[in-house]
Amino acid sequence: SLVGSEMCIRDSINAEYGDSLIVVVTGLQMSSDQDTIKIVNGFLLNAPPGEFMEVVSDVRGLLKNDALLNETAPNTFREYNTEQMLKVGAPNGKHQVLITK
Numbered sequence: 001s002l003v004g005s006e007m008c009i010r011d012s013i014n015a016e017y018g019d020s021l022i023v024v025v026t027g028l029q030m031s032s033d034q035d036t037i038k039i040v041n042g043f044l045l046n047a048p049p050g051e052f053m054e055v056v057s058d059v060r061g062l063l064k065n066d067a068l069l070n071e072t073a074p075n076t077f078r079e080y081n082t083e084q085m086l087k088v089g090a091p092n093g094k095h096q097v098l099i100t101k
Helices: 004-017 033-045 052-063 066-084
Strands: 085-089 096-100
Touching: 033 052, 033 066, 052 066, 066 085
Parallel strands: none
Antiparallel strands: 085 096
16 A cells, blocks of 8 residues: 555656556666656655655655755755745735745
8 A cells, every 4th residue: 555655656657657557666777867857856846745855755765876866856846846835925914925735
């Protein structure tokens, strides 16, 4: 039975490649760094609200390549946060608040 970030990874794979693809992951080994980055970014950008860091941790364990993850992380984190959070002014206009998904 899948839970949390495992379901996110399954759903990301299904969204990207369709339900007909069955994938068993024992470690991400792609033909190129660009392929790996594309898949890793897909996992991270589809993390459920509140579980982003859990997905990062799971991906880090599967990838076993911190240099590659660290290379793509800043842009991916920025994109995730931009998509998941909206900064708006409070009704009283005295401060900003974040609205999140």
